[in-house]
Amino acid sequence: MTERATGLLRAWTRALFGSRARLRWLHLVLGGALLMPYWLAGTVVIGPIVGSDNAFTGSLPHQFGAYAVALPVAALTALFPPARPLSVAAARALCGVPGQLLADGPAHSRAARGRTSAWFTLHIGLGGLISGASLALPPFAVTLMLLPLSGAVREWFRAPDYPAWQLALFPFAGIAMLVALAACVAAAGALLARQAPVLLGPTPADRLAAAERRATELAERNRLARELHDSVGHALSAVTLQAGAARKVLDTDVEFVREALAAIEETTRRTVGELDSVLGLLRRSEGDEADEGTVATGPALDALDGLMSRSGVPVSLTAEGDRAAVPPPVSREAYRIVQEGLSNALRHAGARPVSLWIAVRGEELEITMENPLPSRAATVRPGGGRGVRGIAERAALLGGDAHAGPRGDVWRLHARLPLGGAR
Structure with missing residues (x-):
């Protein structure tokens, strides 16, 4: 054979x-x-x-x-x-x-x-x-x-x-x-x-449902990525600045070093709590039911004073309208936008004064933030990094918009968030 x-x-x-x-x-x-x-x-x-x-x-x-x-x-x-x-x-x-x-x-x-x-x-x-x-x-x-x-x-x-x-x-x-x-x-x-x-x-309806599920999962992953980036990125920037300033005056200004260490301690403690919350969502198995209290957690505008006090940069706040009337989802996203704006200012301009305006007008919340441009123009990224992109994504998810870029001799961030975007 x-x-x-x-x-x-x-x-x-x-x-x-x-x-x-x-x-x-x-x-x-x-x-x-x-x-x-x-x-x-x-x-x-x-x-x-x-x-x-x-x-x-x-x-x-x-x-x-x-x-x-x-x-x-x-x-x-x-x-x-x-x-x-x-x-x-x-x-x-x-x-x-x-x-x-x-x-x-x-x-x-x-x-x-x-x-x-x-x-x-x-x-x-x-x-x-x-x-x-x-x-x-x-x-x-x-x-x-x-x-x-x-x-x-x-x-x-x-x-x-x-x-x-x-x-x-x-x-x-x-x-x-x-x-x-x-x-x-x-x-x-x-x-x-x-x-x-x-x-x-799968029928066309099955494919559409699968695409919607994938889009929902991707949106959830992007949301968690933004939470991690904004929370951890801001904390690291603030801690780095505080530690660097304390090291420079370690032998001459003990009181300043003590305040810097206290700010570092408070920042890291709060960030660890936020990190645990986000990691808990990541560990949640696919079949678990996610209630509103589990998913929609995080600081909001009522925690803005604490954020500014430990941000590592001097902030002058001008507020208009009743921030308590802002719906919780919009308030949480607004907090993250301010947090990321302060992180960018700290990262690129150092501990230079930042001007912040928050206004609740009718059915919109407006956030405007300005900080001096750094002396070395090469360190400025006109297109922004992931943080600026994340700010735009947060605003878009609520039906608003956000823009950031140089305006004269300052870096200006402006975000518009419809209060009805919470729905």
Whole structure:
């Protein structure tokens, strides 16, 4: 036998009797098991018509008539939404179909339910035929293979007196039956594997829902990234400045060093609390319910005085309107915008005075912040870094806008937040 013929034989053997073929056979047998209740109900309907009371000893018209009645009934029951997750789980485990090609979750749209019904009907229809053949053909094939070897088998089989050369053909006929059964199983399993992505794959509505879920997850990740950046970035900038100033006057101004260390302690303590809150959200498992109190936590405008006192830069605040009337979501985002603005001022201009205006006018909250530009223009980043981009994202999520850039000899940050953006 040539090498090519040997390779073809191995490929055919793997296709008919390999692990994938065996799993698909189990999948078909499962379909046959699922068909049984519908088939038994069909025998009750067909029995009086063909004049038989026993489905197992009835004629072939009785059994195939019950089969024909069972399939439409099964198709109707598969229209319920939970049918798709069960079918998908079985197809992923036994049919050899990549999981990403199949839909997740129940079928809610009419098109998805129709496809699931078609799949379920095809699965149990083929499964019933393959299961019946798997029960009937192997015993018959083994009997044929034993006919030339045992007179008792020939007597039980009531076989006529065949010539010896004819008896010698019966084992080959039995083997051919088993190979034909394996080929039918492989063909039926391959048909189900090809149809699974078509009938159990995601519909356009499923793809849209998955895209919305991914967008929601991405927005949540971006929000947490902004929280970490603003909170930790501001704390590190303030601590670095305070520590550097304390180091310079360590031997001459002990009182200033004491105040700087106290500010560092307060800043790091508060930041650790905020960091724990954000990390708690990151550790939350996907299936956990997130209530408003867990997700929407963090300092707001009422903590602005504490922020300015430990920011590391002198801040002059001009306020207009009632900050207490600002909705909590807008108030929290406004706090983060001010915090990031102070961090940028501290990072690029050092401990130089910052002017801050906060005004509540009608249905808007306006934030304006100005600080002198650093003496070395090269250190200024006109496009801003992640912090400036994060400020713009926070404002956009609330339906507002924010801009930052040089204006004359100052760096100016202006943000407009609609109070209705909390909704």
